[in-house]
Amino acid sequence: MAEPPLIPRPEGLYCPEGRFYIDPVQPVDRALITHGHADHARAGHGAVMATRQTLEIMAIRYGADFTGTREEAGTEARVNGVKVSFHPAGHVLGSAQIRMEIGGRVVVVSGDYTRAPNPACAPFELVPCDLFVTEATFGLPVFRHPDPLAEVGKLMASLAQFPDRAHLVGSYALGKAQRVIALIRAAGWDRPIYLHGALQRLCDYHIEQGVPLGELRPATIERGNKAQFAGEIILAPPSAFAAKWAQRFPDPVLAFASGWMGVRARARQRMCELPMVISDHCDWPALTRTIRETGASEVWVTHGAEEALVHWCRKQGLAAQPLHLVGYEEEPE
Known part of the structure; x- marks a missing residue:
């Protein structure tokens, strides 16, 4: 044989x-x-x-x-x-x-x-x-994934509805974060997008490789100025949501981009207010x-x-x- x-x-x-x-x-x-x-x-x-x-x-x-x-x-x-x-x-x-x-x-x-x-x-x-x-x-x-641009549309609608709240989007460091950024740009968002430090180097590498991500800034809060992130988009690894880091932002809307967000129990487990079904x-x-x-x-x-x-x-x-x-x-x- x-x-x-x-x-x-x-x-x-x-x-x-x-x-x-x-x-x-x-x-x-x-x-x-x-x-x-x-x-x-x-x-x-x-x-x-x-x-x-x-x-x-x-x-x-x-x-x-x-x-x-x-x-x-x-x-x-x-x-x-x-x-x-x-x-x-x-x-x-x-x-x-x-x-x-x-x-x-x-x-x-x-x-x-x-x-x-x-x-x-x-x-x-x-x-x-x-x-x-x-x-x-x-x-x-x-499992039948929806149009990812429509899922990002939920984020755009939430930003319009809650302009005083920061929007934190949980995205894995390699691949998901960069895809979500590209989708946000495709949805017409031309303002800076803020990054948790854990995402910065891989985003920089994508830009070096010719992937256009627009203006990215560190999600660094100036002392006593939480309001600077009202109505802004901040990307972070999902693990950051369980840390004090996420609590520094003004009344944050917690979003998470994953194919698993189509499962309601997974979204609840993540304490996710804005699930976005975006899968790689x-x-x-x-x-x-x-x-x-x-x-x-x-x-x-x-x-x-x-x-x-x-x-x-x-x-x-x-x-x-x-x-x-x-x-x-x-x-x-």
């Missing part, structure tokens, strides 16, 4: 022929990384191959010595005889799907991806394959559409509602299985 092209291991998804892991959650000799979110991109590997932007994002987050050797993914490379190439995933800046030719089959590991337009990164590229490894973060039929992952229609369009005859499903998507695939006549990989979060900071 032929050895499978990829094997789930505690360290991550392993390619025996190429002797490398994809997005390993533990230190390994050689890792191929799909994108810079912390549950996919860890420090401490002997060698890391990724897109230039992902390598630079990892250096920003972990320091220049996050790996022994950096290998920038070009248009095509061979890793211990396995032909690999990286293709845009549309998830965050630098995110990629990894295409491999193994044993006469084309295998694509998608990482996290989205089909929705995202001005903060390159758009998703459909890669035909025989075996498609897909995430299932929102892998239930109930595919919803159910986009997941199933992508699987069809790849032409894959076999689908492996990971991190999310695996069983539901596996069931759908099998009903379509596709060979499918869940991977049950551990260490991947729903939507990491």
Whole structure:
């Protein structure tokens, strides 16, 4: 019996022929990384191959010595005889799907991806394959994400209704914050947007990479002048909402941008007054559409509602299985 092209291991998804892991959650000799979110991109590997932007994002987050050797993914490379190439995933800046030719089959590991337009990164590229490894973060039929511009419209309406209140928008530091800023600009907001310090460096990096974000300012309150943020937009990591930092602003409206805001219990748990359903992952229609369009005859499903998507695939006549990989979060900071 032929050895499978990829094997789930505690360290991550392993390619025996190429002797490398994809997005390993533990230190390994050689890792191929799909994108810079912390549950996919860890420090401490002997060698890391990724897109230039992902390598630079990892250096920003972990320091220049996050790996022994950096290998920038070009248009095509061979890793211990396995032909690999990286293709845009549309998830965050630098995110990629990894295409491999193994044993006469084309295998694509998608990482996290989205089909929705995202001005903060390159758009998703459909890669035909025989075996498609897909995430299932929102892998239930109930998940159908609304128009993100309409969700930002809720923020604009709240600003008009409550001009004396600061509007704090919880946004993850890599990808979500920059996408939300771009959407706010698309909605016509040309005033400064204020940032928690934890978001500043990655926003600066996006600007360096040519992503237009407009005027950004530090969310620094002058002594005794809370009113300076009345009617303003402040972006912060969600963790800041539980700290005294958020209490310094005038009667803040707490908003949170996430695909999970479509689940009312999640919004209540976050004590969120203004939930904005903005996701950097595919919803159910986009997941199933992508699987069809790849032409894959076999689908492996990971991190999310695996069983539901596996069931759908099998009903379509596709060979499918869940991977049950551990260490991947729903939507990491």
